[in-house]
Amino acid sequence: MKVLMTEYLRIDLESENWECRVCDHTIGSARGNYKEGMLVYNRDPADIHPSIIDPEKYRFTFCPDKDWVHIYEFYCPSCGTQVEVEYTFPGHVPLHDMEVDLDTLKKQWSQRDELTEPTTGPNVLVDRGHRHH
Amino acid sequence: MNKPIDLKNVAEDQDLIKKFLKETTLFLGPDPEIIRDHRIMPRTDYEEKCVQEHSDLNQIASIRDRLQAACEEGFEMVEQMGAAPGAKWGDIITGIYSASGDLTIGSAGGVLIFSALVHHPIKFIIKNWIDEKTVGVNEGDGFIHNDSRYGNVHNTDQSMILPVFHEGKLVCWVASTVHEGENGAIEPGGMPSMAETPFDEGLKMSPFKVVENYEIKRDLLTFLQNSVREPKLQYEDMKVKLFACMRLEKRIKEVLAMEGPDALTACLRYTNDSVVEEVRRRIAEWPDMTVRTHVIMDSTLRENVLIKVNLAVTKTGNRLIFDFSGSSPEITNRAINTQLPGLKGMVAQSFMNHVWPDLPRGQAGFSPIEVITPNASIVDCSYAAPNSQSLMAIFTAFTVAQHATAKFLYSVPEKHTRVLAPWFNMIGTFIWGGVNQHGETLGNLCADLNGMGGGARMDRDGEHALAPIFATMADIGEQEMNEEEVPFLQLVSKKMTTNTQAPGKFRGGMGYSMIVATKDSDQWGFMTTTVGSKAPPIQGLFGGYACGSYPLSKVTDVDVYDVMMTEPERFKHSIPEIMNEQPFENANYSTHHMGMGFDLAKRGELYMISQGSGGGYGDPLERDPYMVIQDIEESLITPDWAKKLYHVVFNEETLKVDEEATEAERKKVREKRKAQGLPYADFVKKYVKDQPPENIPFYGSWNGDNDMVYAGSNDDKRDAKDPGPIYMINPKDVKIAELEEELTTVRNVAGLSAKDTRT
Numbered sequence: 001m002k003v004l005m006t007e008y009l010r011i012d013l014e015s016e017n018w019e020c021r022v023c024d025h026t027i028g029s030a031r032g033n034y035k036e037g038m039l040v041y042n043r044d045p046a047d048i049h050p051s052i053i054d055p056e057k058y059r060f061t062f063c064p065d066k067d068w069v070h071i072y073e074f075y076c077p078s079c080g081t082q083v084e085v086e087y088t089f090p091g092h093v094p095l096h097d098m099e100v101d102l103d104t105l106k107k108q109w110s111q112r113d114e115l116t117e118p119t120t121g122p123n124v125l126v127d128r129g130h131r132h133h
Numbered sequence: 134m135n136k137p138i139d140l141k142n143v144a145e146d147q148d149l150i151k152k153f154l155k156e157t158t159l160f161l162g163p164d165p166e167i168i169r170d171h172r173i174m175p176r177t178d179y180e181e182k183c184v185q186e187h188s189d190l191n192q193i194a195s196i197r198d199r200l201q202a203a204c205e206e207g208f209e210m211v212e213q214m215g216a217a218p219g220a221k222w223g224d225i226i227t228g229i230y231s232a233s234g235d236l237t238i239g240s241a242g243g244v245l246i247f248s249a250l251v252h253h254p255i256k257f258i259i260k261n262w263i264d265e266k267t268v269g270v271n272e273g274d275g276f277i278h279n280d281s282r283y284g285n286v287h288n289t290d291q292s293m294i295l296p297v298f299h300e301g302k303l304v305c306w307v308a309s310t311v312h313e314g315e316n317g318a319i320e321p322g323g324m325p326s327m328a329e330t331p332f333d334e335g336l337k338m339s340p341f342k343v344v345e346n347y348e349i350k351r352d353l354l355t356f357l358q359n360s361v362r363e364p365k366l367q368y369e370d371m372k373v374k375l376f377a378c379m380r381l382e383k384r385i386k387e388v389l390a391m392e393g394p395d396a397l398t399a400c401l402r403y404t405n406d407s408v409v410e411e412v413r414r415r416i417a418e419w420p421d422m423t424v425r426t427h428v429i430m431d432s433t434l435r436e437n438v439l440i441k442v443n444l445a446v447t448k449t450g451n452r453l454i455f456d457f458s459g460s461s462p463e464i465t466n467r468a469i470n471t472q473l474p475g476l477k478g479m480v481a482q483s484f485m486n487h488v489w490p491d492l493p494r495g496q497a498g499f500s501p502i503e504v505i506t507p508n509a510s511i512v513d514c515s516y517a518a519p520n521s522q523s524l525m526a527i528f529t530a531f532t533v534a535q536h537a538t539a540k541f542l543y544s545v546p547e548k549h550t551r552v553l554a555p556w557f558n559m560i561g562t563f564i565w566g567g568v569n570q571h572g573e574t575l576g577n578l579c580a581d582l583n584g585m586g587g588g589a590r591m592d593r594d595g596e597h598a599l600a601p602i603f604a605t606m607a608d609i610g611e612q613e614m615n616e617e618e619v620p621f622l623q624l625v626s627k628k629m630t631t632n633t634q635a636p637g638k639f640r641g642g643m644g645y646s647m648i649v650a651t652k653d654s655d656q657w658g659f660m661t662t663t664v665g666s667k668a669p670p671i672q673g674l675f676g677g678y679a680c681g682s683y684p685l686s687k688v689t690d691v692d693v694y695d696v697m698m699t700e701p702e703r704f705k706h707s708i709p710e711i712m713n714e715q716p717f718e719n720a721n722y723s724t725h726h727m728g729m730g731f732d733l734a735k736r737g738e739l740y741m742i743s744q745g746s747g748g749g750y751g752d753p754l755e756r757d758p759y760m761v762i763q764d765i766e767e768s769l770i771t772p773d774w775a776k777k778l779y780h781v782v783f784n785e786e787t788l789k790v791d792e793e794a795t796e797a798e799r800k801k802v803r804e805k806r807k808a809q810g811l812p813y814a815d816f817v818k819k820y821v822k823d824q825p826p827e828n829i830p831f832y833g834s835w836n837g838d839n840d841m842v843y844a845g846s847n848d849d850k851r852d853a854k855d856p857g858p859i860y861m862i863n864p865k866d867v868k869i870a871e872l873e874e875e876l877t878t879v880r881n882v883a884g885l886s887a888k889d890t891r892t
Contacts, residue, residue: 065668067829081676087429119548
């Protein structure tokens with residue numbers, strides 16, 4: 001059985017591995033940090049949040065200051081999907097963001113049916129009010 | 134042989150000691166026993182009896198529905214009659230509290246954070262005033278409160294609290310809380326950034342009796358009016374809250390007459406207990422794991438520094454623990470710290486707004502969740518530290534809570550809302566004050582703070598300027614109506630700020646620009662109070678990006694009203710056009726971080742800001758190209774930005790998408806990522822440092838070692854359990870020192886003797 005953990009990651013409970021949901025690539029042990037099986041890139045904030053006022057004239061420009069924030073991008077090494085992005089302090093170690101208790105996860109899902117797509121929760125429907133047909 | 138201890142005597146002695154201590158306490162200060170406990174109170178014997186005798190769920194549901202309707206009625210009264218802008222826009226709550234002081238039923242709209250922390254002052258009243266012969270708690274009494282060290286978020290919020298009696302016995306409490314704004318602090322509007330001690334924060338009302346026999350005591354009212362800048366508002370809103378509480382009391386008495394006090398008590402107790410039980414059941418459905426995240430606060434609102442708000446959430450079985458260890462120590466003379474209830478309230482609110490919105494608005498929903506905070510930290514400050522701008526700490530705490538929660542929720546089969554990326558979390562608005570065009574002194578803020586960009590969801594984009602993180606149903610107000618009372622115009626308002634989107638497969642909801650200028654007063658000014666001008670204060674989710682950064686832009690030495698009269702074509706309607714084209718001759722154009730202290734504004738000078746975007750969700754390369762085109766059509770992004778961020782190929786004239794070329798382009802980008810990305814170990818070796826950046830003051834733990842925290846310098850590392858005080862220098866003194874140093878250098882170069890700078 002496989003458990004869908006994020007938009008791009010799942011855990012195979014039998015092989016005990018993190019897998020990419022886009023290309024089925026085996027990323028690494030689900031007892032460990034999936035980020036260790038990713039490619040990582042230190043993105044210049046100006047690539048994503050370009051200045052909308054002139055950086056030649058002004059100190060603050062709507063573009064984050066690269067000396068104050070770094071953007072770590074984590075890619076699947078097989079298909080290049082951007083699995084996670086982390087805004088962090090310059091020089092900070094990437095966070096071990098999801099540390100799963102695999103044995104409990106196995107036990108929990110032994111009582112459940114496998115899901116191939118995530119549930120989304122209830123839809124909020126617009127109440128069109130009183131009508132005559 | 135020792136004599137056996139007479140336990141009866143010991144108990145009597147202890148009671149005597151307690152009585153002695155109670156009678157001789159010189160100061161009833163903030164009470165940690167009350168303030169640090171967010172759980173609902175244990176069942177009393179009377180509650181147990183009532184629950185046993187009234188187990189008919191239909192009766193309980195019927196009573197609860199009537200109480201809920203009463204709360205909504207009270208909410209409407211305050212919203213319709215309240216004078217404070219915050220009341221008009223729904224920054225309020227009315228609620229019914231158990232006899233022990235637990236908020237059981239709150240109004241569904243308004244500020245949900247109040248649901249988790251207005252109970253503290255009631256518990257203070259129960260503990261200290263019921264048996265106090267100089268105070269007492271009687272039918273017709275009303276208590277006022279605003280001091281956040283006794284409960285509540287911050288001192289701009291004032292509560293009116295009434296006990297409800299039945300045949301002489303206290304059966305429950307009702308209360309109404311409003312973001313009143315003005316409170317007599319050193320800056321107008323109630324949230325001073327300049328406060329360096331709690332004594333700069335204005336009114337400090339521990340809970341005290343201000344109403345007897347349903348009448349406001351005029352002597353106390355006059356004292357309060359003299360303590361604030363808006364004396365008429367103070368009176369009007371005290372009356373409004375009192376009458377809303379009286380209406381709630383009336384409705385409760387109708388229930389009492391029909392059902393009796395035992396059934397009412399059973400309803401309140403059962404409601405709280407059943408919510409706690411349901412929350413535990415829902416938590417058990419989550420995967421057992423630890424999720425870690427943090428966000429950057431880039432400012433104290435006085436100076437730019439790097440402050441960490443850190444969170445690890447651990448779920449095991451039906452326990453859920455929020456651990457904020459590693460967050461910055463408190464800054465002893467800056468206003469951005471929070472008292473613990475504010476932090477808990479904000480985390481509770483992330484659940485009420487975005488995780489379990491179907492559960493009743495009350496205290497029970499957060500009761501079983503555990504919170505760990507470092508002592509004397511920015512998320513749990515001492516009573517000696519100011520906290521008037523606690524929103525900075527609790528909004529970022531909301532974000533880390535929301536970010537972590539999303540990572541738990543994705544795999545859970547039973548969801549109650551969509552998984553979503555973090556909401557934008559700062560109040561992009563103007564706080565204002567001074568003398569208005571009618572000669573009245575005012576101090577408050579623009580309702581635009583209620584328009585924060587929504588986070589992108591797992592199946593759709595975030596909504597623009599939708600709602601603040603602290604209320605799902607609040608309004609952004611009618612600017613034209615406000616302009617009847619304030620001497621400034623929003624020359625540009627509700628216009629989305631192009632190219633400030635948080636990209637993703639689903640993008641965040643964006644914010645709008647505000648350009649204001651004073652017109653009819655020479656005693657008027659503005660403040661802005663957000664972090665995030667250098668680094669985004671949120672995160673994206675699952676490959677989506679956060680928002681960018683948002684500065685304050687100013688144009689001084691101009692009167693745009695004169696320009697509009699003589700050369701109206703010179704006025705431009707966006708921040709980039711005005712700042713880049715500089716259309717006003719001889720004017721001074723500048724940008725600043727968003728922690729602007731109160732600034733007196735001359736007629737026609739421009740102050741320009743933008744709300745922020747909620748976080749993006751998913752890889753931007755997966756964004757539907759037609760949704761990208763729609764964003765261009767709606768002027769949310771420009772074509773060049775769309776190409777750069779989303780790698781969509783289209784005809785710029787017709788906006789026709791070339792699907793094949795887009796797919797090929799995106800494939801190339803994925804290959805480029807694989808070429809440019811480093812294996813994790815190599816990346817860590819190349820980019821990770823043992824210490825924070827050297828040239829920027831940093832506060833908080835580094836690389837996961839939460840036992841030690843940095844306090845502004847790599848040479849100043851402290852024990853996280855007892856970090857001690859941190860005092861920052863006044864930014865003006867820093868500037869003076871820099872200028873003196875420069876002057877000394879210049880004098881040396883000029884061959885002049887050094888001047889003695891001592892005074």
